[in-house]
Amino acid sequence: MGVLRFGQLGKLKPEKIEEYCALHANPWPEVLETIKQCNMRNYSIYLHGDLVFAYFEYVGEDFDADMQKMDNDPITKKWWEHTHPCFIEYAIHPASQFYHDMKPIFYYE
């Protein structure tokens, strides 16, 4: 399997934008380690107004299994107790509680 690229959009509560940025300016080392263990690479997040855009690459062999592994990590769960309340849930798409996968329309290596 080649590299999979993800572009995701989310919407923050205006009063939580600062907190979301502060959390990501000093992310927990265990959370970063889990990201690596779950085969996510080159992960960046960008802000404009209340919109956040996340880009990352998945380099593993079983995306669903790795996401399940992340879901099951107790420290990541704790981290999400801080980050998830920053989002306006389902703001981008009715099927996506936080970040929503955008449609890729162009790629050039």
Added chain:
Amino acid sequence: MGVLRFGQLGKLKPEKIEEYCALHANPWPEVLETIKQCNMRNYSIYLHGDLVFAYFEYVGEDFDADMQKMDNDPITKKWWEHTHPCFIEYAIHPASQFYHDMKPIFYYE
């Protein structure tokens, strides 16, 4: 100089979304070659509704000079005659006619 990462947001005219996607599904080879010559790498664009997000990495030594080189390329100028009218100009930020650089708030390799 290390790699610079860019996350950019733009807004399309609703009636031009399909055309913008079609253009980027079959980009002109000369435009891709200019992207490469201007030291932009790993370039992807994502769509949600009328919002487009672009991610790319800059691996050169002089970003302004390379962007000037791109601006001066006659085929890229022709390409932009097709892509630029797809945008609602200045929709994201009063200083950005098309794509606007978002603020990076997180990066993990």
